[in-house]
Amino acid sequence: MSVTSPSETHIPAIQKKASAPGRMQAFADIWLPRLVLSPTVFASLLFVYGFIAFTAYLSFTDSRLMPNYELTGFGQYQALFELDRWWVSAANLGIFGGLFILFCLIVGLLLAVFLDQKIRMEGALRAIYLYPMALSFIVTGVAWKWILNPGLGLEKMVHEWGFPNFSMDWLVDSDMAIYTVVIAGLWQSSGFVMALFLAGLRGVDDAIIKAAMVDGASLPTIYRRIVIPALRPVFFSVLLVLSHIAIKSFDLVMALTAGGPGTSSDVPAIFMYQFSFTRGQLGLGAASAMMMLMTVLAVLVPLIYLESKEAKHGH
């Protein structure tokens, strides 16, 4: 559309003469993008929103092994809220999500600020910090499982160095296992957060910083008062990405602790998988999936709202 519109206004004579191909052209311009996009739109309508609706429907039925379409009300939600295991996994999501996002932000921002000091070998360091992102969460989980296993990894190594009182047994401790997931997740994702912040830092106008320097502001003050506030949109994107990584986390926990010891490091995604697919309680699993969706919405909707308000404000 936008490409042809100037020609239409500027040279109407030619357009009139060549009316048949011109109309074809205009027709194609209107319909071609829609035609090209339509498979994607249909696919996401069906496979994302269609299945969300299907899951929502199932959560109101008494489905066991297979879907059952008879509506029975809120029974599954009631059963879900009575289950201790659900609350364990919800609490774990809170612990993991909160700490993971917080530490990723801190570590990522610090790394980015340090890398931004025009140091030597910056490219190599950047690649090293970003590299964990290239691994799948399964690899990260298995590697940290070995590192944190007291009889195999860190604890054994330090014991052999001659510190027999050293103890790092979080992985096999019911109360601490969820924190090992935070460690592994942090290791994996902080480099990515660093890369986002670094890109943001590079986008901050040098002139403002120089002006502040002329005014005699110290480097920490410049970062605190000018640079970091300028990174506000980056914070939004990072929060957006990290919070949904946290809520849907399944593979990392599966590989690292498998929800154990016992069910102490269970998270909602594992809960949903087990109840829907291995215990023949599809309805209950669907209810837990809907609760996860609600959590995602509860986090993302305010974020997106704030960000769009910010964007309008900026313009």
Added chain:
Amino acid sequence: MKLKKLTLAILTGTTLLAGTSVANAAEVEVLHYWTAGGEAKSVAELKKMMEAKGVAWKDFAVAGGAGENAMTALKARVIAGSAPTAALIKGPSIQEWGNEGVLANIDAAAAEGKWEASLPPMLTNIMKYKGHYVAAPVNVHRVNWLWVNPEVLKKSGAKVPTNFAEFFDAADKIKKAGYVAIAHGGQPWQDATVFESVALGIGGAEFYKKAIVQLDQATLTGPTMIKTFDTLAKIKTYIDKDAAGRDWNLATAMVINGKAGMQFMGDWAKGEFTAAGKQPGKDFLCVAAPGTEKSFTFNVDSLTMFAVKGADAQKAQLTLATAVMSPEFQEVFNLNKGSIPARSGVSRAKFDSCALKSMDDMDASSKAGSFVPSFAHGMAIDSAKAGAIQDVIAKFMNSNMTSQAAVQALAKAAKTK
């Protein structure tokens, strides 16, 4: 006009796709998760037997997750209306699938092969849905075994235990000698495996049936169950602290390598010992879990038959059921897998001493009424209840929950719908 053609093309396409399951008549498609070593060899054997009878074999192997992935694939196929001929489904799940109305009646094969006479009555009940055979058993695993490294016991001056008093005496001595007394992997199903052997050893078969199969509330909260949890708590103190999340075969390796003295595990552990070149009776001992000498907890794999269309396909299905129950197949399959045949009348010549003991105990316990389904391996109760109970046991094993609190939680879990 164009639209009509398109619709026609799509329709033909779908019919062609849907038609494939009916097209090859003398063919059986079998969904299974026997993909590892001895199991894969056993499946190849069944394929050979079927092909000798002129029935083509279409393999539908879905590995991983102890059958969880296979079940997901199966659900998708059944919903799409193209169920395979047979699938590896066991225990109460057969009834769950029966309730969905998708299973085939194979009474004809059962009558011809005289299954009624050659299977223990406990097993025929599991293979039937509403009085009709819908599944054919392949093997019987015994779960209540204790695997012992005699070398470690000798070095610690301990004796092979037959009851829990002797068991804890032996465990003390092994621990004092510097070994791990009980090799264990802290995964929920392994915790459940130990739990059921302890319950059977403490309370006997009647208690086990009442508590774990019938889920009688009074029995679940009674003094015997409290004693079971007390015993379990004591067993916990003999397990090394690195056990959390350890796979069962790594725990077995600890017994094989002489790092640990004993392990509670089903008879699939035998495969690990023999693969390491160890001889039963000499390098390792298989004894019944303490106090369960006269009982037998079984875990039976079975091929469950799905309703198929077409007379030829149905005939091929009956041929499959007959082949699975034939003494020849049951012998070769179970020699490979380490379990014992489900049916009687199979030659005993090639089986080792552990398997022979298992066969004798199966006959004896079947007559005495102490042949009981394994709860930890999905044979006793439906998956929702079993899962909820497993969660309670896993929590008990990994926290300082009291036995009192555990039985209350157990009783609540048993009410899961």
